[in-house]
Amino acid sequence: MTKRIVILAFLLVGACAGVLGLSKSQPQPFPHRAHVTKGVPCTRCHVGISEDDGSKLHIPDDTTCVECHQKPHDSRPCLGCHTTEGKLAELMEAREHLVFQHKAHFKEVKGNCARCHVGVAEGDTRMRPPMAACFKCHDQQAASNASRCDACHKDLEDSGTLPATHLAHDADWLSEHGLRAASSGELCQSCHKEAFCASCHGQTVAALPATMKFGNPFSPSVHRAGFASRHSLEAHSEPGTCTTCHQPERCATCHIAKGVAGDGRRSPHPPGWVGLTASENLHGREARRDPASCAACHDGGGQSLCIGCHKVGGVGGNPHPPGWSSRISLSSAPCRFCHPIGSRP
Amino acid sequence: MRRALLAMAVAASPIVAEADPLRLRGDALATTASPAGLLTLEASGQQTSNLSAEAVVWVAGQPTPGQDTRGDVLVIALKAKDKKGRASGTLGRFVASIGALRPVHVDGAGGRVHLPQRFDVEAYGGVPVVPGLATSRSWDWMFGSRLSRKLGDWGSAGVAYLQQRDDAQIATEEVGFDAGAAFGKADNAAAKLAYDLAGEGVAEVSFMATHKEGSLRTDVFAVHRSPSHILPATSLFSVLGDYASERAGGTLTWKAAPRLDLGADLGARRSGTEMGPLLVGRAKLKLDDRGRSALTGEVRRDGVGADEWTGLRGAARYALTNEFGVATELELVIPDEDRGLGRVWPWALAAVSWDRGDWHAAVAAEASASPTDVRRFDVLGTLGRSWGLK
Numbered sequence: 001m002t003k004r005i006v007i008l009a010f011l012l013v014g015a016c017a018g019v020l021g022l023s024k025s026q027p028q029p030f031p032h033r034a035h036v037t038k039g040v041p042c043t044r045c046h047v048g049i050s051e052d053d054g055s056k057l058h059i060p061d062d063t064t065c066v067e068c069h070q071k072p073h074d075s076r077p078c079l080g081c082h083t084t085e086g087k088l089a090e091l092m093e094a095r096e097h098l099v100f101q102h103k104a105h106f107k108e109v110k111g112n113c114a115r116c117h118v119g120v121a122e123g124d125t126r127m128r129p130p131m132a133a134c135f136k137c138h139d140q141q142a143a144s145n146a147s148r149c150d151a152c153h154k155d156l157e158d159s160g161t162l163p164a165t166h167l168a169h170d171a172d173w174l175s176e177h178g179l180r181a182a183s184s185g186e187l188c189q190s191c192h193k194e195a196f197c198a199s200c201h202g203q204t205v206a207a208l209p210a211t212m213k214f215g216n217p218f219s220p221s222v223h224r225a226g227f228a229s230r231h232s233l234e235a236h237s238e239p240g241t242c243t244t245c246h247q248p249e250r251c252a253t254c255h256i257a258k259g260v261a262g263d264g265r266r267s268p269h270p271p272g273w274v275g276l277t278a279s280e281n282l283h284g285r286e287a288r289r290d291p292a293s294c295a296a297c298h299d300g301g302g303q304s305l306c307i308g309c310h311k312v313g314g315v316g317g318n319p320h321p322p323g324w325s326s327r328i329s330l331s332s333a334p335c336r337f338c339h340p341i342g343s344r345p
Numbered sequence: 346m347r348r349a350l351l352a353m354a355v356a357a358s359p360i361v362a363e364a365d366p367l368r369l370r371g372d373a374l375a376t377t378a379s380p381a382g383l384l385t386l387e388a389s390g391q392q393t394s395n396l397s398a399e400a401v402v403w404v405a406g407q408p409t410p411g412q413d414t415r416g417d418v419l420v421i422a423l424k425a426k427d428k429k430g431r432a433s434g435t436l437g438r439f440v441a442s443i444g445a446l447r448p449v450h451v452d453g454a455g456g457r458v459h460l461p462q463r464f465d466v467e468a469y470g471g472v473p474v475v476p477g478l479a480t481s482r483s484w485d486w487m488f489g490s491r492l493s494r495k496l497g498d499w500g501s502a503g504v505a506y507l508q509q510r511d512d513a514q515i516a517t518e519e520v521g522f523d524a525g526a527a528f529g530k531a532d533n534a535a536a537k538l539a540y541d542l543a544g545e546g547v548a549e550v551s552f553m554a555t556h557k558e559g560s561l562r563t564d565v566f567a568v569h570r571s572p573s574h575i576l577p578a579t580s581l582f583s584v585l586g587d588y589a590s591e592r593a594g595g596t597l598t599w600k601a602a603p604r605l606d607l608g609a610d611l612g613a614r615r616s617g618t619e620m621g622p623l624l625v626g627r628a629k630l631k632l633d634d635r636g637r638s639a640l641t642g643e644v645r646r647d648g649v650g651a652d653e654w655t656g657l658r659g660a661a662r663y664a665l666t667n668e669f670g671v672a673t674e675l676e677l678v679i680p681d682e683d684r685g686l687g688r689v690w691p692w693a694l695a696a697v698s699w700d701r702g703d704w705h706a707a708v709a710a711e712a713s714a715s716p717t718d719v720r721r722f723d724v725l726g727t728l729g730r731s732w733g734l735k
Contacts, residue, residue: 019604019630019632020601020602020603020604020605020630021602021603021604021605021631021634084634086633086634086635089635150394172564172596172608172610175566176553176564176566178448178551179535179536179537179551179552179553180525180535180553181442182444182445182503182521182523182525182535182537183444183493183500183501183502183503183523183524183525183535183537184501184525185442185443185444185467186457186465193389193399194399194420194422194424194435194439194440195387195399195401195419195420197440197442197448198401198419198420198439198440198450199401199419201440201442201448201450202419202420202440202450202474203450203473203474203475203476204414204417204418204419204450204474204476205419206383206385206403206405206417206419207374207383207385207403211374212372212374212385212727214694214696214707214709214711214725214727215670215672215696215697215698215707215709215727216662216672216698217641217660217661217662217672217673217674217694218629218636218639218641218660218662225658225674225676225692225694226676226678226690226691226692226713226715228713228715228717229678229690229692229713229714229715229716230654230656230678230680230690232652232716233647233648233652233653233654233678233680234647234648236616236648236649236652237590237614237616237621237647237648237649237652238570238590238592238614238616239570239572239587239590239616240570240571240572240575240590241570241590243572243575243576244447244448244575245448248576248577248580285617287582287585288573288585288586288587288588288617289587289588289616289617290572290587291572291573291576291580291582291583291585291587292572292573292575292576292582294582295576295580295581295582298581298582299580299581299582306581307581319584319585320584320585320586321585321586324584324586325545326543326544326545326584327518327542327543327545328515328543328544328578332514332515332579333514333579334578334579334580334581334583334584335584337581
């Protein structure tokens with residue numbers, strides 16, 4: 001049985017190799033390493049790169065290739081197959097979003113391109129120098145301390161550049177970004193504009209990014225897809241989470257606007273919510289479980305609603321948990337609602 | 346005088362050379378659901394590498410649900426920093442998020458200064474933002490600050506303080522502690538704690554650690570949150586005490602093939618005395634190297650007690666040409682207890698999008714059945730244009 005499963009798995013992976021990006025029949029990265037090991041100087045193909053001022057890409061064309069490969073095996077353009085899809089766009093993106101000139105570096109490395117393009121030592125897939133290569137000469141600490149990412153990077157947010165040394169943009173970014181940003185807020189700000197945080201955490205958000213970008217199902221969002229259906233389940237499962245962005249009254253105003261609560265509609269509470277005995281009173285336990293949910297509707301009128309019973313000497317008894325203490329003065333809200341000046345705490 | 350003018354002109358000349366063009370973006374959204382029409386305008390510009398500004402404003406065809414306003418300002422901020430980046434400041438309306446303190450939307454000013462001995466001080470102050478372009482509230486203000494220190498090249502730690510007053514009464518008084526560290530290239534961790542000084546109790550504690558090994562990433566996390574300490578201290582419900590909610594578990598992310606990412610969350614939730622699972626399995630398959638076309642699927646088991654639910658989600662995006670793309674998304678939510686609100690809550694969307702240069706447009710049909718609507722069908726359309734982006 002196990003043998004069959006293993007065989008089946010191999011067959012499945014083999015059949016799907018192209019889709020998974022494992023197939024060799026697809027366009028492959030340009031064989032830079034093979035050229036370098038045969039002693040072909042980089043400048044022989046990348047003509048004029050030693051004088052590059054940052055305005056051109058210096059990609060060789062077919063006439064450059066046929067100088068050596070005099071009998072091409074195919075009539076199609078060489079880079080149609082001998083480069084991976086999207087590589088050109090990646091280079092153009094780098095050209096637009098990096099402050100860089102080959103000319104200035106060429107003399108410093110004495111024409112040894114591999115000093116920065118270290119990936120050529122291992123293969124052909126990672127030709128762009130890693131940031132670590134820049135910091136062999138440039139002072140990373142000074143740039144980092146001064147938060148000057150823009151000394152080298154232009155329009156980071158627009159380019160979507162995620163340097164490998166940065167944290168927390170893979171895996172579940174949505175869950176962890178708040179924790180990561182707590183100690184790395186300045187790092188976040190080096191790429192993201194104010195509007196990035198405000199588009200979710202702002203109190204004046206008209207429509208969340210997931211609504212505005214409905215055509216992209218892959219953008220991360222707390223409120224994506226059928227959130228409207230499941231939001232009550234999610235809110236009850238992790239009480240307090242909604243309040244980290246929303247004011248408690250947001251629930252009531254939205255429910256009234258959508259016509260699902262308030263405005264004299266029937267009570268959403270189940271039977272046994274408020275009763276004369278402890279066993280008939282579900283509301284106390286539920287209020288402790290999710291006080292923000294109660295505050296969503298009752299924080300205005302709730303003061304009279306609750307303290308009718310839960311007042312000093314009232315039938316509802318003391319609503320505070322054992323060991324309750326607070327630094328708030330009895331004359332301040334909300335203490336003064338139950339503890340009028342002169343009453344005993 | 347002439348010499349002074351000449352000096353000013355010389356000083357200003359590199360500013361002009363470094364200036365970025367003004368960038369503008371406008372997006373119009375029209376839906377058959379409320380708000381029926383929405384226009385968002387975004388502008389940003391950088392006068393020099395040290396002075397920039399941005400603004401996002403919107404107007405809606407009708408008041409947005411829960412907000413009695415047809416237009417508002419999301420962000421309008423002027424940012425400046427000194428040449429060496431030792432000090433920076435923001436003035437206007439922005440979201441202030443520092444250390445373990447909760448993010449707050451504020452009309453005011455904020456800034457950061459790098460001090461000797463690798464210490465940093467950051468602070469903000471102002472009036473809390475409320476929806477609507479005008480507010481009748483008085484004596485509402487907030488102030489937050491954080492002192493932090495970098496620890497070598499591997500981490501930082503900070504302590505922060507927040508006080509917010511509504512009608513001169515303390516609404517929030519909180520102290521926060523945060524720390525983050527990277528141990529080599531493979532491991533890092535972060536933690537934060539927020540303590541409510543007004544109600545005297547822990548508002549939130551969270552921890553996360555990550556280990557990377559080749560194409561496999563492993564995270565462990567734990568979150569403890571106390572809802573009554575997150576409420577404004579002026580709320581009557583902050584005096585009830587609460588049952589804390591907790592979440593803990595691990596996440597595995599595996600790049601199984603160049604175009605295939607697999608992931609799983611294994612954890613549990615607790616709210617009061619009730620426990621619940623937190624189980625997620627997800628897969629994403631890119632159909633090309635750049636991920637312009639892709640498929641994703643997700644299975645989820647979540648919730649606590651009577652609010653447990655099972656969810657299935659699938660989404661696909663396919664680039665028909667460089668300009669046109671189609672996308673679809675389907676979600677099924679199956680609550681354990683339907684309470685007469687439907688046994689399955691499906692949601693589906695199908696969209697066609699178009700991108701050409703500075704223009705972007707999309708149209709979609711959305712259909713759903715939810716606890717509030719037996720069936721619902723909406724049409725959405727958006728049209729956007731950018732100016733000044735390279």
